[in-house]
Amino acid sequence: MEFVLNMFLVIVLVGVVNLARYIFKIRKIMKMHKDNPNIQGISIINGEIKVIEKNDTTSELKKEPLKELVSDSVCGQEIDKKEAYRLFKEGKEHFFCSWECREKFLKENHSLEGKI
Numbered sequence: 001m002e003f004v005l006n007m008f009l010v011i012v013l014v015g016v017v018n019l020a021r022y023i024f025k026i027r028k029i030m031k032m033h034k035d036n037p038n039i040q041g042i043s044i045i046n047g048e049i050k051v052i053e054k055n056d057t058t059s060e061l062k063k064e065p066l067k068e069l070v071s072d073s074v075c076g077q078e079i080d081k082k083e084a085y086r087l088f089k090e091g092k093e094h095f096f097c098s099w100e101c102r103e104k105f106l107k108e109n110h111s112l113e114g115k116i
């Protein structure tokens with residue numbers, strides 16, 4: 001019984017020492033980054049203490065191609081490529097903000113072709 005208790009104490013002690021070391025490290029890091037306004041927090045991954053900065057999240061957002069803007073071939077409005085109406089014509093891709101613009105483009109091009 002005493003052996004088990006001793007083992008338990010050792011485990012608890014190791015835990016406390018590790019915790020104290022982490023707290024010490026975190027406090028040191030916090031001091032180092034005290035003047036950093038972008039700091040958001042600290043994460044511990046596999047014993048590694050990492051500082052989470054706002055810049056990290058924004059750069060992650062930038063990595064994602066969130067919005068690719070294309071301009072409407074009729075009204076010139078800038079639209080998200082993913083949401084745009086598309087039309088392939090003579091090997092060229094055209095984008096439109098709405099079905100109306102797409103129809104308008106088709107009509108205008110049709111009438112041009114008719115004139116030529």
Ligand SMILES: [Zn+2]
Binds near residue numbers: 072074076077098101
């Ligand atoms: Zn349009």
